[in-house]
Amino acid sequence: MLDDHSRLARAVHKPALVRLHRALSRLPSVLTVMNTGAHPDDEANGMLAALRFAYGMRIVVACSTRGEGGQNALGPERGGALGVLRTAEMEEAARRIDADVAWLGHGPEDPVHDFGFSKNGDDTLRRWGEERLVERLVRAYRQYRPDIVIPTFLDVPGQHGHHRAMTRAAESALALAVDPSAFPEHAASGLAPWQVPKFYLPAWSGAGYAYDDEVPPPAATLSIQNVARDPVTGLAYRQLGEWSRAAHASQGMGVWRDDPVDQWSLHLKLRAGGSPDPERDLRDHLPANLRDLAGASGLTGAAGAALREAQEHIDAAMAAFPDRKAISKSLGHAARLIDDARKGMDRSALDLLGHRLDRKVREIDAAIFEANANAARAVFQGAGHPGGMVDLDVVIDVPGLENLAVTPRLPEGVEGREISRKPGHVRHAIAIPETASHTGNYPEAFDPMGGNGPASLRISGDLNGRTVRFDLDPEVPLAISPQQSLSLDPAFAIVRTNEPASGIRVQTVGANPTDWQVPEGWTIRRQHNDWVIDPPRQAKTGVSSLVPILEGRPASSIQSIAYPHIQPTVFMTPAELKVLTLDVVLPADARIGYVGAGSDNVGTHMRRLGLDVSDLAEADLKAGSLTGFTTIVVGIFAFGLRRDLQAAMGRLHRFVEEGGHLVTLYHRPTDGWDPDRTPPRRLVIGSPSLRWRVTDPSAPVTVLKPDSPLLTSPNRIGASDWQGWDKERGLYFAADYDSVYEELLSLNDPGENPLSGSLISARIGRGRHTHVALVLHHQLDKLVPGAFRLLANLVQPA
Numbered sequence: 001m002l003d004d005h006s007r008l009a010r011a012v013h014k015p016a017l018v019r020l021h022r023a024l025s026r027l028p029s030v031l032t033v034m035n036t037g038a039h040p041d042d043e044a045n046g047m048l049a050a051l052r053f054a055y056g057m058r059i060v061v062a063c064s065t066r067g068e069g070g071q072n073a074l075g076p077e078r079g080g081a082l083g084v085l086r087t088a089e090m091e092e093a094a095r096r097i098d099a100d101v102a103w104l105g106h107g108p109e110d111p112v113h114d115f116g117f118s119k120n121g122d123d124t125l126r127r128w129g130e131e132r133l134v135e136r137l138v139r140a141y142r143q144y145r146p147d148i149v150i151p152t153f154l155d156v157p158g159q160h161g162h163h164r165a166m167t168r169a170a171e172s173a174l175a176l177a178v179d180p181s182a183f184p185e186h187a188a189s190g191l192a193p194w195q196v197p198k199f200y201l202p203a204w205s206g207a208g209y210a211y212d213d214e215v216p217p218p219a220a221t222l223s224i225q226n227v228a229r230d231p232v233t234g235l236a237y238r239q240l241g242e243w244s245r246a247a248h249a250s251q252g253m254g255v256w257r258d259d260p261v262d263q264w265s266l267h268l269k270l271r272a273g274g275s276p277d278p279e280r281d282l283r284d285h286l287p288a289n290l291r292d293l294a295g296a297s298g299l300t301g302a303a304g305a306a307l308r309e310a311q312e313h314i315d316a317a318m319a320a321f322p323d324r325k326a327i328s329k330s331l332g333h334a335a336r337l338i339d340d341a342r343k344g345m346d347r348s349a350l351d352l353l354g355h356r357l358d359r360k361v362r363e364i365d366a367a368i369f370e371a372n373a374n375a376a377r378a379v380f381q382g383a384g385h386p387g388g389m390v391d392l393d394v395v396i397d398v399p400g401l402e403n404l405a406v407t408p409r410l411p412e413g414v415e416g417r418e419i420s421r422k423p424g425h426v427r428h429a430i431a432i433p434e435t436a437s438h439t440g441n442y443p444e445a446f447d448p449m450g451g452n453g454p455a456s457l458r459i460s461g462d463l464n465g466r467t468v469r470f471d472l473d474p475e476v477p478l479a480i481s482p483q484q485s486l487s488l489d490p491a492f493a494i495v496r497t498n499e500p501a502s503g504i505r506v507q508t509v510g511a512n513p514t515d516w517q518v519p520e521g522w523t524i525r526r527q528h529n530d531w532v533i534d535p536p537r538q539a540k541t542g543v544s545s546l547v548p549i550l551e552g553r554p555a556s557s558i559q560s561i562a563y564p565h566i567q568p569t570v571f572m573t574p575a576e577l578k579v580l581t582l583d584v585v586l587p588a589d590a591r592i593g594y595v596g597a598g599s600d601n602v603g604t605h606m607r608r609l610g611l612d613v614s615d616l617a618e619a620d621l622k623a624g625s626l627t628g629f630t631t632i633v634v635g636i637f638a639f640g641l642r643r644d645l646q647a648a649m650g651r652l653h654r655f656v657e658e659g660g661h662l663v664t665l666y667h668r669p670t671d672g673w674d675p676d677r678t679p680p681r682r683l684v685i686g687s688p689s690l691r692w693r694v695t696d697p698s699a700p701v702t703v704l705k706p707d708s709p710l711l712t713s714p715n716r717i718g719a720s721d722w723q724g725w726d727k728e729r730g731l732y733f734a735a736d737y738d739s740v741y742e743e744l745l746s747l748n749d750p751g752e753n754p755l756s757g758s759l760i761s762a763r764i765g766r767g768r769h770t771h772v773a774l775v776l777h778h779q780l781d782k783l784v785p786g787a788f789r790l791l792a793n794l795v796q797p798a
Helices: 004-011 015-024 045-053 079-096 121-128 130-144 161-177 184-189 237-245 290-296 301-319 324-343 347-372 602-609 618-622 643-647 649-657 776-781 785-794
Strands: 032-037 058-063 099-103 148-151 198-202 222-225 263-271 375-382 389-397 402-409 415-422 425-431 456-463 466-472 486-489 492-496 504-510 515-517 523-527 530-534 542-550 556-561 569-574 577-582 591-595 612-615 631-634 661-665 683-685 701-703 734-737 745-747 759-764 767-772
Touching: 015 324, 015 347, 032 045, 032 130, 032 161, 045 058, 045 222, 045 237, 045 263, 058 079, 058 130, 079 099, 079 237, 079 556, 079 569, 099 130, 121 130, 121 161, 130 161, 130 184, 148 161, 161 198, 161 263, 290 301, 290 347, 301 324, 301 347, 324 347, 324 466, 347 456, 347 466, 375 466, 389 402, 389 456, 402 425, 486 542, 486 556, 492 504, 492 602, 504 577, 577 785, 591 602, 602 612, 602 631, 602 776, 602 785, 618 643, 643 649, 649 661, 649 767, 776 785
Parallel strands: 032 058, 032 148, 058 099, 148 198, 492 577, 591 612, 591 631, 631 661, 661 767
Antiparallel strands: 198 263, 222 263, 375 389, 389 425, 402 456, 415 425, 456 466, 486 504, 504 530, 515 542, 523 530, 542 577, 556 569, 683 734, 701 745, 759 767
């Protein structure tokens, strides 16, 4: 006879048994913990993994933004597209630890969005709207009814302003969530006031390479400790948390911990009722399971006895793993007993306990399904556009399941009907009306138990005398998008005022426009299969927008976002060609080699500007001749993402010594940057980054070397070139460097000391190295004129 450990070791190699064990592990607890943060990756993954898998608690991440103002270590997505990518990453991170996600912000068009790094919580709340953010948190408290709320960060100087704002709002929302007079409109959504019993602050510092908390964390009042390991994977919970954290790949998250210690310290800030009793366990003073629930709520008689007996059957089901038949039988008894208990409760008891019982029955049904199912899948096939038809194929292979019902949950106005049925296989035809709205870019929530996206399914059927119900998401979400969409190549163009005006040739990929909206004085004509856009003879400097028209309305562009670690998704945005008319002179005889890592569009911007640019591949860096280039530009993050670049540093150093100009765009200290080996001379990147960045995009810029050729030739950089910058001035400034480097600029955020490491340059041998910590790549994406003029200077020959 196998002992428990051997039996489990054999079980974890079978995915169906892993899913069953995960479903069972939800059942021991009736508690919900909400972790609040401002961005995808702010969640305390290791702690949440322990609370979910060791204690069985439901875990919810309340996140205020989609991370659309951040960086991308994977590819070129920025702004709204990056928000879509990071939303998908957050959902994958949550899926790995079985967490719900409550999104409070809905992308860059929403006031609550990631506008870039902030050092100030007050400013963040002003920009987001403090009452707006608090209302959304109150709504989340009333919807999820957490027993415990734990922010990840402290509201202290030296911490990210978004983090500070979110923690402050999380505490402010506590009193309002229980107040019936606060936000009475919530009642229309079926949300009742809710008292959060416990509010903790982290008793750990948020300081690190990015942040620099100026005050120590509060004293720990409770320590969560776990010496056991996750029974399915054998991992410590911190390791399991890092597996979840690794889903945030666009931010380079996830670090393997060889010897993790599963311990987290918390500070109890508020407890409902103000009980002074000390705590030894996070669950103290709360009903941990159905048995405790019966006692804590004062249930007597049959209702209380039924809940206590239901807990016994849940315990028996867990002990029976992996015996599917015994599990199913015990859980069926538990569900019936919960139904019996509910019948014996009065209205006040149901108001107090009903949400916990509803949740437990849903979890039990999901576990019963896993104990009996061989397969369950749903697939949409067809044209998901207004006026289109979509087939929905559903396969449910559950031996013994009777009276199978498949009920699609569809967007408003979309209708479905069953068109065929045979054992275990149901097909629906879905009609999308012409008036149907397009699918939004940002889902409002994520539930690991299903019911996500624009459409999902409620499955029900009879098993062993009980009707079980569970939610099933399709393998690929239903997306309602325009029947015709297009993309433009190029999506932007640059017209130099000092060059003869010539037509801008544009190709359309996908549909062909029927017309264009163009600014006054511009003309557009067909030439073969392309469109040629002619600017006015004396076009005004600045950005002009030209919009293609499809079937009488502005066209849309659909961008696919697919990486191995996320479910494929799309970003839909209006299609437009942006043309920057610019007074800029290009350096003479500049031949540029560009070493990109896929994280910026600088190579494309240099080509659009009219510069002679060649992309340098691994073979070029390893053995190709570099003598044909006057300048080599290294894109952001490249030293951390391209091993071939690290291996070629000796060649690049010689390139500089022999007369070449090496330009390195900003890197984080963690991006493979060795201060003594990566640059031609020692150069240390500042850490924590909060102290080495200027977040105000309009911060005054003081020129320290006004005669530097990088600021005077071929374009004289003046005050107007620093206007119109977006998001911030720069980050990861150089903090310490060899005396050979000259500081060209000085700038600072209001009230802070000047920083001089945003743009430094050194003559080395017969060449030059210039390091740029300004967020130049982002300004280029935003078509900021001064960024292009500065770039033209920076890439000049040494």
